[in-house]
Amino acid sequence: MCRRSSGYYAPTLAALALSATLGLAALSAPVAARWARTTSVAIGAGLLVLTAIPWWHGVTTKTPLREMPVHGNWALPGEYEKIGRKLGAAVEKAPVRSAGEVGALAYFCECQVVDKFSDRARLVERINDARERSWLYRLNYLMLDTDELERDRLKPDYWLDWRSGPNVGVGGWSTTGVYRGSGHFELRPDRPAHKPHPDDQGQLPSQASK
Incomplete structure (x- = not known):
């Protein structure tokens, strides 16, 4: 998916806070009750501060939010929207081999993007x-x-290829990514020869998480 959220970390933070609360509750015997209450308040206040500071900074400096603070996508959400719409206009209903990332492109393209998840x-x-x-x-x-x-x-009629560096041709689209840096997509009528496709290497989806 294109839009990764820092909210992915919310379950982890919530679990840590819950564990801390339960642990303090277990220790809250009459002798330790006052200490437990004080520590609980301190931990809660600390978590609120840790949550509020980055979000306040984002609201005051990056509104409207064009990308999530934590993500590894190859392009910004707005770039994927633009590329997807232009890709759809170029290929219409013809199958396109993905370059690696597929979610936002397939959504805005409204075309058949071929990869190991769709085929x-x-x-x-x-x-x-x-x-x-x-x-x-x-x-x-x-x-x-x-x-x-x-x-x-599925046999693709086109190949979408991602390359680093600026787009110097007329048939490509520039991208800006935190993980890969600046690059561009190229739409090709044949398979790129300079490198293997991401789907042609690696593991099964069930193995990749191990």
């Missing part, structure tokens, strides 16, 4: 390898017909 046939080789290595994978994919997946494989 499971691109995972057939890895699934078969996993079946050979683990009985759990064999059980998990017991009813999956990989031959049928291969027959239904």
Whole structure:
């Protein structure tokens, strides 16, 4: 997804605060009750300050908010919106191979963006390898017909390629990302030869989180 939020950390902070509260409650015997109450108030105040300072800074200096404080996207949300709409106008309903990130582009493009999430046939080789290595994978994919997946494989008419550096051509779109820095997307009628696609390397989705 394009718009990553610092709210991703809210569950972690809430869990820490809850753990601290429960721990203090367990210690709040008559002798420790006053200390527990004082410590609880101090921890609560500290968490409020830690939450309020960055948000106040963001509200006062970056309103309206054009990007989340913490994200690793290759382009800003506004850039993805612009690129997605222009990409959709260029390819119409023709399938496009993604460059890696897909969520916002597919949303604004309203076209068929092909990757391992929209076309499971691109995972057939890895699934078969996993079946050979683990009985759990064999059980998990017991009813999956990989031959049928291969027959239904989506064949892209265009390739979207991301490259670092400024866009010097007429058929590309510039991007600004925190994770990758400045770069640009290029729309190509064939597969880029200079590097493998992100989907062609790495692991199965279930393995990537390990």
